[in-house]
Amino acid sequence: MPTTPGIQHYDVIIIGAGPAGCACAMALRDSGLRLAIMDKHHFPRDKVCGDAIPGLAIKVLHQIDPQFAERLAAFSEKLPTKRTVCYYNNKMINFSWSLEAYTATRECFDNFLFSGIRNHPDIHALEGIAVNDIISNPEGYTVITKDNQQYQCTLLIGADGINGVTARKLALREMDRKHHVAGVRAYYNGVSGMDDTCTEIYFDRKYLPGYFWVFPIKGGAVNAGMGILSDEVAKKKINVKDAFHNFIERSAILKEKFRDAQPLGAMQGCGLPIGSRWVVMSGDHFLLAGDAASLIDPMSGDGIGNAILSAKLAAEQAIQCFAAGSFRAAFMKNYEQQLYKAVGADMKRKAGALKMLARMPFFFDIAFAIGKNRIVKKFIK
Structure with a gap:
């Protein structure tokens, strides 16, 4: 991408530093790409959620980062989850979990994830940066913040949730x-x-x-x-x-x-x-992950597991894009196909059962x- 005076340029910009954004940055940090991640908040910050960290999330984080186990062991704000009990009409179902799972407040867990990338030399982490607009250009996107700072990238990854700017601007998403x-x-x-x-x-x-x-x-x-x-x-x-x-x-x-x-x-x-419909989550020069891609499990209500899985797949797609020199929508569809194979078909079945x-x-x-x-x-x- 040609250099524009006064504008910072990156290969990849991730908007949103929740679990999906942080996991994607973790997966890309040794890729050799010039990477920035930005969030409108300063960490630690609260996030309204059930505070359950499911087994899928922990499993994928271990896959992304070989040193994650050591960091997780030192994270003292967690409680291990061994089982879940469901109640209805005086009946009970007891589920035992084989995968490593926890509860922790999102204020603590998200800050734990962000602290793992905040000072990494390959990641430019920007806190307190609210995005006001995203403008397409022939070679990617220009991200404009509320204080009129501009950042350009070849590939934009939206991980800023349901109320963020990326799904609305890039996929023309409206709440249904x-x-x-x-x-x-x-x-x-x-x-x-x-x-x-x-x-x-x-x-x-x-x-x-x-x-x-x-x-x-x-x-x-x-x-x-x-x-x-x-x-x-x-x-x-x-x-x-x-x-x-x-x-x-x-x-x-x-x-x-x-x-x-x-x-x-x-x-x-x-x-x-909730992921009871399959939405647009990729296009020319962009990918969406986590809640921005509507990936909350319709049955369990879990969003973090699918968010972190989507982040890993988005990072893999990003690496493929730069290797192939292709950022067109047709090439990006591979990301959606891999994600649908991993969780999409299952969410569709669960959504049907729930209805x-x-x-x-x-x-x-x-x-x-x-x-x-x-x-x-x-x-x-």
């Missing part, structure tokens, strides 16, 4: 309530009967296919939250914060657990783009009645 979840999250002390190694999920016929979660966090606190399809929220005029408290009142188990609980701060809301369960809740009773079946458990996972 049928493929979006409205969620709330709050931290509590004094929730009784918790096992630090076990996460809990609750379902209620009134709010299907939404669910309520209670995840233990280091220090005796829990992350409690609820997600409901935004389409249902709009149709039924649901106040999700009120529904959160109503869910607890309707569940004898939750009501007892939260009897003496005390909130730690205010409840916060979030929007989650069926929402239309015919009695299938939920059947699923929990036979939930101990190995095949059923594998599908739900």
